[in-house]
Every structure is written in structure tokens, then in C-alpha cells.
Amino acid sequence: MTRPFSGRKDGLSLSEALPDRSLFALVAMMGFLAALTLAGASGARALSARWSGGAAQLLTIQVPDANAPLAAQGGGSATTTRVQAVLADLASLPDGTEVHQLTPPELARLLEPWLGETDSSALPLPAIIRVKLPPDASVPATLEQALSTHVPGTIMEHNARWGERLRALANSLLACAGLALLSVGGIATMITGLATRTGLASRKDIIKTLHGLGASDSYIAGRFAWRTATLGFGGGLSGTLMACLPLLLLLQMAAPFASVPLTTPERLLPQNWQALANTIPSDMLCALALLPFVAAFICWFTTQVMVRLWLLRLP
Amino acid sequence: MIRLDNVSWRRGKKESGPVLAHLSFAVPQGGFRWLLGPSGAGKSSLLSLLHLENLPTDGQMTILGKTVAQDEKRAALVRLRHRIGMVHQDYQLMPDLSVADNVALPLRLQNRPEDEIQDEVHAILKWVGLGERVDVPATRLSGGEQQRTAIARAIIHRPGLVLADEPTNALEESQACRLLDMFAELSAMGTTVIVATHNESLVRRLERPFLFLERGRLVEEGDAQA
Numbered sequence: 037m038t039r040p041f042s043g044r045k046d047g048l049s050l051s052e053a054l055p056d057r058s059l060f061a062l063v064a065m066m067g068f069l070a071a072l073t074l075a076g077a078s079g080a081r082a083l084s085a086r087w088s089g090g091a092a093q094l095l096t097i098q099v100p101d102a103n104a105p106l107a108a109q110g111g112g113s114a115t116t117t118r119v120q121a122v123l124a125d126l127a128s129l130p131d132g133t134e135v136h137q138l139t140p141p142e143l144a145r146l147l148e149p150w151l152g153e154t155d156s157s158a159l160p161l162p163a164i165i166r167v168k169l170p171p172d173a174s175v176p177a178t179l180e181q182a183l184s185t186h187v188p189g190t191i192m193e194h195n196a197r198w199g200e201r202l203r204a205l206a207n208s209l210l211a212c213a214g215l216a217l218l219s220v221g222g223i224a225t226m227i228t229g230l231a232t233r234t235g236l237a238s239r240k241d242i243i244k245t246l247h248g249l250g251a252s253d254s255y256i257a258g259r260f261a262w263r264t265a266t267l268g269f270g271g272g273l274s275g276t277l278m279a280c281l282p283l284l285l286l287l288q289m290a291a292p293f294a295s296v297p298l299t300t301p302e303r304l305l306p307q308n309w310q311a312l313a314n315t316i317p318s319d320m321l322c323a324l325a326l327l328p329f330v331a332a333f334i335c336w337f338t339t340q341v342m343v344r345l346w347l348l349r350l351p
Numbered sequence: 352m353i354r355l356d357n358v359s360w361r362r363g364k365k366e367s368g369p370v371l372a373h374l375s376f377a378v379p380q381g382g383f384r385w386l387l388g389p390s391g392a393g394k395s396s397l398l399s400l401l402h403l404e405n406l407p408t409d410g411q412m413t414i415l416g417k418t419v420a421q422d423e424k425r426a427a428l429v430r431l432r433h434r435i436g437m438v439h440q441d442y443q444l445m446p447d448l449s450v451a452d453n454v455a456l457p458l459r460l461q462n463r464p465e466d467e468i469q470d471e472v473h474a475i476l477k478w479v480g481l482g483e484r485v486d487v488p489a490t491r492l493s494g495g496e497q498q499r500t501a502i503a504r505a506i507i508h509r510p511g512l513v514l515a516d517e518p519t520n521a522l523e524e525s526q527a528c529r530l531l532d533m534f535a536e537l538s539a540m541g542t543t544v545i546v547a548t549h550n551e552s553l554v555r556r557l558e559r560p561f562l563f564l565e566r567g568r569l570v571e572e573g574d575a576q577a
């Protein structure tokens with residue numbers, strides 16, 4: 037049995053009517069762009085997920101005059117310091133909450149860039165408390181209010197506010213990536229359409245003869261579509277492979293921000309491909325692997341529609 | 352069985368008059384008809400209707416027992432075309448294919464098994480006298496060889512209807528006679544044959560019923576050319 041639509045001796049000579057060069061190269065460029073866009077989209081998505089996931093659970097609380105005794109308010113014990121009072125209040129947060137008061141050395145390290153090596157014990161530094169809520173918990177809405185009335189001057193920073201903004205940014209990046217992908221797909225469709233039209237024009241008489249000899253629309257459309265789909269697949273594959281080099285470089289630069297520690301640059305050698313591959317998000321890997329098939333489908337579908345419409349002029 | 356009832360055909364929209372007007376005739380299965388008339392009378396146009404390259408703009412046409420509606424399903428037309436063989440005036444061979452591959456086309460388009468195709472092609476090429484030219488590219492053939500290739504392609508799938516447009520133009524006298532014998536033989540085997548020509552001497556050689564066209568109209572239908 038001969039293969040369905042390729043290599044048939046029917047005189048269409050599609051390798052000449054639809055030459056590899058133009059369509060293949062253009063689809064390869066589209067594939068390249070699409071691969072980069074996909075990588076960007078996948079990165080934005082990962083960051084968005086991390087920000088919305090992690091940041092919302094973090095609180096930073098500053099307590100000025102930490103070691104001063106809490107101004108007696110009702111029945112409070114006179115020996116309670118302000119920071120102890122805040123810590124006591126935080127104990128009521130849901131189970132699994134991590135509460136950590138920065139130790140003087142930690143504080144010093146945090147402030148070093150601003151204060152240098154000076155002895156900071158003389159400065160009236162506030163106490164800093166880091167609170168990490170368990171993943172499914174949220175900050176009680178009344179917490180900030182309660183803390184500042186109980187221990188006046190306490191400042192609560194909720195990282196989620198930043199997270200919101202960053203996530204909005206990431207989402208708009210994602211939307212841009214989506215639009216870019218749509219444009220790339222649209223351009224690929226147009227390129228395929230033009231190539232098909234040229235091919236049809238150059239094979240007009242041969243198609244008419246074939247039609248008269250009893251070739252069905254699906255045969256002729258299939259022959260053209262098989263050809264453009266093959267070129268599209270090759271182009272998409274080359275474009276994706278070409279995009280891999282810049283993507284690997286980007287991935288390296290992004291590595292410090294990734295949760296999985298990546299190798300140092302000089303160790304980015306074959307024995308570390310495995311480690312590197314592990315840092316590539318799996319959804320991006322899937323999308324990249326699908327790219328040649330999507331390119332082939334776009335070419336196939338466009339050509340099918342164009343040829344079938346063209347054939348309607350013959351009864 | 353071929354039957355036309357008041358069939359008219361115009362090229363494109365209404366910008367010009369009909370190329371064929373009010374044609375009515377019938378040809379029984381296995382019948383032979385000369386299609387005669389001066390140049391420009393519409394012989395090629397009528398053959399294009401019978402070959403379903405164009406559909407009538409008016410009237411009713413029945414080809415091989417099937418009435419062809421104006422909005423006939425495309426798949427039905429394809430099936431019907433598989434039962435028709437056509438020799439075009441300009442042969443319409445595929446320039447990139449060899450003689451054998453050209454002739455094999457109708458069978459390949461019907462998805463016949465390849466070994467069967469090879470046997471049929473060699474047999475028919477021997478019959479039309481091209482047994483030695485099997486692998487020659489179509490572009491390297493002489494006019495007569497191209498014409499015989501086109502004829503072989505038109506009959507290899509044993510169609511019920513064979514149409515030929517000026518098929519003897521490029522043939523020498525002896526080959527033309529051979530071709531006429533071939534058409535007579537096909538007709539005797541039950542194939543309907545319609546041959547357009549303006550070659551009077553040819554017609555006198557094979558006395559068969561004729562249809563005479565003039566300016567798109569059927570002006571005479573007779574048993575044999577006087």
C-alpha cells in the first residue's frame with residue numbers, strides 16, 4: 037500500500053509547487069517566536085503562582101520600644117514587655133503558624149547594608165517578628181487593629197499587598213504572551229494561505245486534469261495539506277530547537293529566582309543536563325514539544341480549507 | 352445511456368449568449384456517435400458537459416443512467432467521472448510523469464492495488480503500440496505518442512463512456528485507422544463512444560450515426576454521413 041497522500045505519482049509535483057525554502061523558513065521563524073513567547077508565558081505563570089502562593093502567607097511585624105514594659109492596661113502584669121505582649125497575641129493565630137522574632141545578630145545582618153559594622157546595640161531598634169501562616173490560613177482581618185490597640189505603635193506589614201500587585205503584573209504579562217501567540221498563529225495561517233495560493237496557481241491545469249480524471253476534493257486537498265503540514269512540522273521543529281539556546285541562557289539567568297537551586301554557570305555541562313532539565317517547568321516543556329505539531333496542524337488546516345474552497349470552482 | 356433534454360450551457364454568468372442551446376438527443380449504451388460541426392460550433396463544450404467538467408445551466412442531463420442535478424453532490428460526480436474516459440484535444444498529460452505513470456492515473460485515483468495497476472498499464476500500452484516507451488517522460492514524446500498515451504489513459508479503467516476531442520489530429524493515416532478500429536471495438540464491447548472531429552475523410556471511413564452542431568445548436572442528427 038502506498039502512503040495516503042505523500043509521494044504519489046500524480047503529476048502534482050508539490051515539492052516544486054510548494055518549495056521547502058519559503059514556507060519552511062517562515063514557519064521556523066514563527067516557531068522560534070512562539071517558543072520564546074511560550075517560555076515567557078510559562079515564566080510569568082510560575083512567578084505569579086509563587087507570589088500568590090507564598091507571599092500572601094507572610095507577615096512582618098515591627099514593635100518599637102520592644103523591651104519597654106507594656107503600659108498597664110487593665111489587669112496586665114507589670115513585668116510584661118511590649119514585644120512579649122505582641123508574641124502572646126500572635127499565639128492565638130491558627131495552628132501551624134511559624135512566629136519568629138529576629139535575634140540581634142539577624143537584625144544586625146539585615147541592617148548591615150545601611151548601618152555598616154557599627155555597634156547597633158546603642159540604637160533604639162524595633163523588634164522584628166516574622167510570621168508565616170500555614171498555606172490554607174489567612175490573616176485575621178482584626179489582627180492589625182487588635183495589635184495596635186493592645187501595643188500602641190506596632191506596625192504590621194502584609195506582604196500580600198505586594199503579592200497582589202506582582203500577580204497582576206504577571207497576569208498582564210500572561211495576557212500579552214497569549215496575544216503574541218495568537219498573532220504568531222495568525223501570521224502562520226496567512227503565510228500558509230499565501231503559499232497554498234501560489235501552489236494552486238502554479239498547478240491550476242494539473243489540478244483540473246486530475247479533477248477530470250476522478251480525483252476527489254479530499255484527495256487533492258489532502259495532497260496539498262500533507263505537503264504544507266510536513267513543511268510546517270519541520271519548520272516548527274527547527275524554530276523550537278533554535279529557540280532552545282536562548283531559552284537555556286535565560287533559564288540560567290533566572291536560576292537564582294527559581295526554587296530549585298541550579299548549578300553554577302561553569303558547571304552547565306553535559307553531566308548537568310539532567311539537573312538543568314529538572315529546572316525547566318514541565319508545562320513549558322510540554323508546550324515546546326507540542327509546538328511542531330501545532331504548526332503542522334495550522335498548516336494542514338489552512339491548506340485544507342483553501343484548496344477545498346478553490347476546488348468549488350470546478351463542479 | 353446518455354440523454355440530454357433541452358440542455359443549454361453558458362460560460363460564466365449572463366454576459367454572453369449560451370455556448371450550447373436547447374440540445375436534445377440520446378445515445379444508447381454501447382452506441383457510437385460522431386460529433387461534427389465547424390470549428391467554434393461547440394463540440395468541445397458539449398464534450399466538457401458530458402465529462403462533467405461543466406454542468407448544464409438549463410435542461411436535464413443523464414450520464415450512464417444517472418441524472419445529474421444542477422447541485423449534484425460532489426462525491427457523486429467523482430464516482431461518475433470514474434466511469435468516463437476523456438481524450439482532450441491537448442492531451443493534458445502530466446509533464447512530470449512517465450508514460451506508464453500517466454496511464455496509471457485513473458486506476459491510482461481509484462485506489463487499485465499497485466500490482467494490478469502495473470499489469471493493466473503494460474497490457475494497454477502494448478495495445479496502443481507504446482510497449483517500448485513505458486518509462487519515457489511525457490514531455491519527450493512525439494505528438495502521435497502523446498495522443499496514444501492520452502487514449503490509453505482514457506480507456507485503462509474500462510469506462511462506460513469514452514469521449515474524444517479531435518483524437519486523430521496528430522496521427523498518421525495508418526494510426527488513425529487503427530484508432531478508429533479501437534473505438535469500434537470499444538463500442539462493440541458495450542462502451543458508449545462519442546468522437547468529435549471535423550475530419551470528413553475520417554468519418555467516411557467509419558460510417559456511424561452522427562450529431563451535427565452549428566453555433567451551439569444541434570442542426571442535424573443522422574444515421575451516417577451522406
Ligand SMILES: Nc1ncnc2c1ncn2[C@@H]1O[C@H](COP(=O)(O)OP(=O)(O)O)[C@@H](O)[C@H]1O
Pocket residue numbers: 362370388389390391392393394395396397
Ligand atoms: N476558453 C474560452 N473562453 C471563452 N470562449 C470560448 C472559450 N473556448 C471556446 N470559446 C467559444 O465557445 C464557442 C464554442 O467553442 P468550442 O466548444 O471549443 O467549439 P469547437 O470545439 O466546436 O470548435 C466558440 O464560440 C468559442 O469561440
Ligand SMILES: [Mg+2]
Pocket residue numbers: 394395396440516
Ligand atoms: Mg474543439
